[in-house]
Amino acid sequence: MRLVRPRGNVVRAAIALGTAAALFCGLSTGAQAATxxxxxxxxxxxxxxxxDPANGECFxxxxxxxxxxxxxxxxxxxxxxxxxxxxGLTMPxxxxxSFGGAAPHGVRFG
Incomplete structure (x- = not known):
């Protein structure tokens, strides 16, 4: 019986794909944005x-x-x-x- 080994490029591609999928799934649940x-x-x-600004981030x-x-x-x-x-001043x-003399310089959503 002959053992078939995957080639180096196939292994590297599979590792890269698995890493990308883990990063994507891990990061996608944490950040939400206002629509x-x-x-x-x-x-x-x-x-x-x-x-679509991110909730909780200061802009x-x-x-x-x-x-x-x-x-x-x-x-x-x-x-x-x-x-x-x-x-802060909230805007639903x-x-x-419109703002008079004191112009706001930062905004956060959420």
Whole structure:
């Protein structure tokens, strides 16, 4: 009886495929995202959009937001600080707001 051994390339490909599958399955359960767009106009009049932003992550609002619209399915909390620390202003899903003198510089969803 002759023993058939797999070739080195086949073994390496199988290991790579198994590793990729493990990473994909392991990472896919942890991160959830708000569905939809969060748009804002900064103090310079530039338009920005965050599409399906990840929940729990702090996003920088470039140059601060003059106005914002939360068209996601998650609550957006806006903060004066870029690091999303301190007290925040909440924007429920499908709401918009304009900001006076103190422009928020960070937003977190969820």
């Amino acid at each position: 939809g767009d969060f748009t804002y106009v900064n103090v310079n009049g530039d338009d920005f959009t965050l599409h 920088l609002l470039v140059s601060g937001a003059r106005s914002a619209a939360n068209h996601t399915n998650a609550t957006a909390t806006l903060f004066a600080e870029q690091s999303c620390e301190g007290s 899903p499908n709401t918009s707001a």
